[in-house]
Amino acid sequence: xxEQKLRDRCILVVEDEYLIADDMRIALNDAGAKVLGxxxxxxxxxxxxxxxxxLDGALLDVNLKGTMVFELADALVAxxxxxxxxxxxxxxAIPDRFSSVPLMEKPLKTCNLISALGPLxxxxxxxxS
Amino acid sequence: xxxxxxPAQDNERSNLLDENEQLRTALESALEDxxxxxxxxxxxxxxxxxxxxxLQSAKQTGDLIAAASSLRERDRSxxxxxxxxxEELQVAFEELQVLAEELEVANxxxxxANDELEARVEARTSxxxxxxxxxxxxxxxxxxxLDGMPxxxxxxxxxxxxxxxxxxxxAFTGLSIDYSRDLGWIEALHPDDRNVAAEAWExxxxxxxxxxxxxxxxxxxxxxxxxxxxxxPVRTPEGNVLEWLGTSTDIDDIIRLQEQQAVLMDELQxxxxxxxxxxxxxxxxxxxxxxxxxxxxxxxxxxxxxLARAQGLLSRRGVHRVTFDALLREELGAHLDLDxxxxxxxxxxxxxxxxxxxxxxxxTFALAFHELVTNAVKYGALSSQTGxxxxxxxxxxxxxxxxxxxxxxxxxGVVNLPAPGDKPRGGGYGRELIExxxxxxxxxxxxxxxxxxxxxxxxxxxxxxxxT
Numbered sequence: 108x109x110e111q112k113l114r115d116r117c118i119l120v121v122e123d124e125y126l127i128a129d130d131m132r133i134a135l136n137d138a139g140a141k142v143l144g145x146x147x148x149x150x151x152x153x154x155x156x157x158x159x160x161x162l163d164g165a166l167l168d169v170n171l172k173g174t175m176v177f178e179l180a181d182a183l184v185a186x187x188x189x190x191x192x193x194x195x196x197x198x199x200a201i202p203d204r205f206s207s208v209p210l211m212e213k214p215l216k217t218c219n220l221i222s223a224l225g226p227l228x229x230x231x232x233x234x235x236s
Numbered sequence: 237x238x239x240x241x242x243p244a245q246d247n248e249r250s251n252l253l254d255e256n257e258q259l260r261t262a263l264e265s266a267l268e269d270x271x272x273x274x275x276x277x278x279x280x281x282x283x284x285x286x287x288x289x290x291l292q293s294a295k296q297t298g299d300l301i302a303a304a305s306s307l308r309e310r311d312r313s314x315x316x317x318x319x320x321x322x323e324e325l326q327v328a329f330e331e332l333q334v335l336a337e338e339l340e341v342a343n344x345x346x347x348x349a350n351d352e353l354e355a356r357v358e359a360r361t362s363x364x365x366x367x368x369x370x371x372x373x374x375x376x377x378x379x380x381x382l383d384g385m386p387x388x389x390x391x392x393x394x395x396x397x398x399x400x401x402x403x404x405x406x407a408f409t410g411l412s413i414d415y416s417r418d419l420g421w422i423e424a425l426h427p428d429d430r431n432v433a434a435e436a437w438e439x440x441x442x443x444x445x446x447x448x449x450x451x452x453x454x455x456x457x458x459x460x461x462x463x464x465x466x467x468x469p470v471r472t473p474e475g476n477v478l479e480w481l482g483t484s485t486d487i488d489d490i491i492r493l494q495e496q497q498a499v500l501m502d503e504l505q506x507x508x509x510x511x512x513x514x515x516x517x518x519x520x521x522x523x524x525x526x527x528x529x530x531x532x533x534x535x536x537x538x539x540x541x542x543l544a545r546a547q548g549l550l551s552r553r554g555v556h557r558v559t560f561d562a563l564l565r566e567e568l569g570a571h572l573d574l575d576x577x578x579x580x581x582x583x584x585x586x587x588x589x590x591x592x593x594x595x596x597x598x599x600t601f602a603l604a605f606h607e608l609v610t611n612a613v614k615y616g617a618l619s620s621q622t623g624x625x626x627x628x629x630x631x632x633x634x635x636x637x638x639x640x641x642x643x644x645x646x647x648x649g650v651v652n653l654p655a656p657g658d659k660p661r662g663g664g665y666g667r668e669l670i671e672x673x674x675x676x677x678x679x680x681x682x683x684x685x686x687x688x689x690x691x692x693x694x695x696x697x698x699x700x701x702x703x704t
Contacts, residue, residue: 125512125600125673130517145677165453170506172596196502214513 112225114139119150119165121145121179122193123172127213128206131193134217147171149179156182163228165190166220169200177202189227191220243533247606248469249374256367263360270353275347284339291332295324387483387527390421392467394477396437404485410455426451426460433465444469446482461488471514514599515543525665543608545570557592557700560601560629560641561585567605571613582618587629591641592700601671607666608645608693617647617690626650647690670695 109161114225118140122128128145135142143159146152148171156162156179165183167176169192176192191209198210209223295573298492382389382402386513388409389402401416409416409424422430429450436448467482518539526532547567549558564585565574572580579585593601619625626646634640667684670693674680680697 123596123677124514126517126603126671127510127513127674128676129673130513130520131522144681145676195506195513197505200502213509214516 111139112228115141116163117141117143117159117161117227118224119143119146119152119155119159119162119188119190121147121149121165121171121176122168123170124168124174127168131215133219134215135166136167136222138221139150149174149176151177153178153182156186162186162188164188164224166224167192169196180205180208185192189224189229190216191223191227193220249371252367252371252374256364256371258359259364259367260529262647263357263364264352266356266360270350273346273349273353276450277343280339280342280346281418284336287332287335291329294328297325310621381465385483387485390482390484391414391650392482393478394440394480396421396433399479409452421442424452426453436465439470440467440480446480446571449487452484460490461486463487473647493540511543511547515540518543518603521665538610539603539606542602543566543599546602549602550595550598558595558598559588559589559645560591560593561589563593563598563602564605564627567602567609570606571609572618582621582624583626588631591629591631593641594678594698594700597678597697598673600669600677604669604674605664607669608691612647612691613667615652616650620649620651622649622651623690634698639645639699639700640696643693643695643697645690645691645693650690653688653690655688 108122113135116139118135120128120131120135120142122131122145125147127148132142143155143162146155166201167180167190171177178211180190180192189209192205193211193215194200194215195213201208201210209227211219211223360371373396383404386404388405390398390405392401394397396423397418398416401411401413401421405414405421407417409421411420411424414420416424420435424529432448432450440446446465446690447461449464452463453460463484464487465479465482465484469477470479471477471479519536522532522536522539526535546563548557549566552558568574568580568583568585572583573581574583612618612623612625617625624647626648627643628646629641630641631639631641670682670684674682674695674697676696680695682696683692683694685692
């Protein structure tokens with residue numbers, strides 16, 4: 108079910124390590140999602156976010172070469188775009204305001220990623236053609 | 237330290253004081269005996285003086301009588317009178333002799349008693365002196381300990397009302413002993429921590445001791461440092477609190493180290509998890525790029541080896557940055573026999589040593605070079621006698637602020653090159669790492685091309701500024 112929910116959805120991936128970012132991209136592509144990015148920095152991700160009006164969700168690494176991703180997370184909250192954190196830190200590194208955001212520990216399991224992200228996405232509008 | 241030794245010293249001191257007190261009492265009673273004996277002696281002496289006077293007057297009387305008797309020698313009528321007087325005199329003289337003997341005996345015993353008393357007094361005095369000397373030594377030891385210990389030491393009445401502070405306190409806080417007295421010491425505490433101290437003093441009655449942590453301002457640097465403050469009560473035998481003896485110990489370094497340790501633990505956790513994610517990603521890619529489990533095993537072992545070598549370089553003690561030449565030689569050395577200069581028969585390395593790399597780049601760089609070397613050995617310049625590999629590098633200024641490492645990897649003399657459009661023989665992972673991973677992670681500019689006689693690859697990447 109969750110896998111179906113990701114089909115054709117546009118998911119932003121933010122992760123500074125290319126090998127991991129590429130792994131996330133492959134996993135999301137395999138689940139039928141379209142990947143925006145991946146972006147290695149907050150600045151690059153902000154640029155993508157601004158340019159992309161139709162974003163369905165995001166997968167965020169917490170620490171991007173020493174810069175925390177929370178500024179971007181706030182921007183996503185402001186646009187009501189659901190997201191999950193992927194991190195090597197425990198939950199104490201995450202500010203309280205994101206306490207309801209799912210936290211995925213690295214290394215990610217592809218099935219966990221899809222089952223965590225899928226339910227966050229709003230139901231698709233049913234269109235009749 | 238103070239808490240374990242103080243009671244022992246207190247005991248010793250109290251024993252000495254008790255002994256001193258007993259000796260003082262004994263001395264006082266001995267002195268009283270001495271005074272009584274002296275009184276007796278004085279009385280006896282007075283009596284002797286009286287008797288001597290009587291004797292003298294009796295002698296004079298006797299002389300007069302003798303003179304008179306000689307004048308009246310022939311006066312027989314006076315003879316009876318004279319003999320009666322002489323008898324009286326004889327009796328008085330004998331009585332005097334007895335008294336003199338008694339006096340002599342009394343005097344001798346008095347002198348003996350006096351000698352004994354003097355000996356006792358002397359013995360007691362030397363005991364008291366020895367005890368006083370011991371007390372002085374103890375005092376000196378305590379003072380040396382107090383003056384020499386790094387802790388700030390103080391004495392206080394109930395409620396944190398200080399009565400004394402050590403020279404160390406004044407040296408650290410700049411507050412004199414007079415200024416710090418009573419509640420003056422509070423001023424040295426960080427304003428945010430003053431409540432902590434006040435609350436700790438409120439708890440002492442129920443706790444039986446004082447303990448709190450607070451920042452104390454160093455007068456010389458103007459900065460606050462964390463101190464642990466502890467105090468124990470000095471009690472009378474009945475259990476009443478006489479005063480509080482306290483120490484404040486600098487624990488700032490320990491707290492800082494604990495904070496650093498927590499940061500390092502977080503960082504270690506972060507890196508380990510990331511490394512596992514990288515391993516997982518490499519495994520996924522290797523699974524997709526290999527055709528059999530045997531093939532997978534050979535390939536994944538080699539790639540894990542490259543990652544392990546990168547970790548080894550990163551965690552080398554005392555090395556702040558991994559350098560490009562160290563990484564290159566490490567990777568080449570894993571596949572080829574290098575000579576002392578790091579060269580091999582078919583390989584030329586040319587470039588400065590010691591060019592630092594961003595730590596976040598080392599892993600990807602190592603993996604990329606691993607793929608390049610592996611492909612060169614399997615299919616490229618190092619797969620036949622005719623090939624040659626030249627790796628040249630130098631540092632150039634990209635702009636006024638940034639320096640870049642330029643790397644040129646050139647294989648020549650390669651026969652049997654893949655035709656354009658053929659599927660890459662190494663799975664294309666090395667090429668992907670050069671063309672995509674390095675630009676993604678570090679904004680590197682890279683190129684990768686199959687020329688007519690071998691691979692040509694270039695990398696331009698920012699190097700960290702010295703001192704960062």
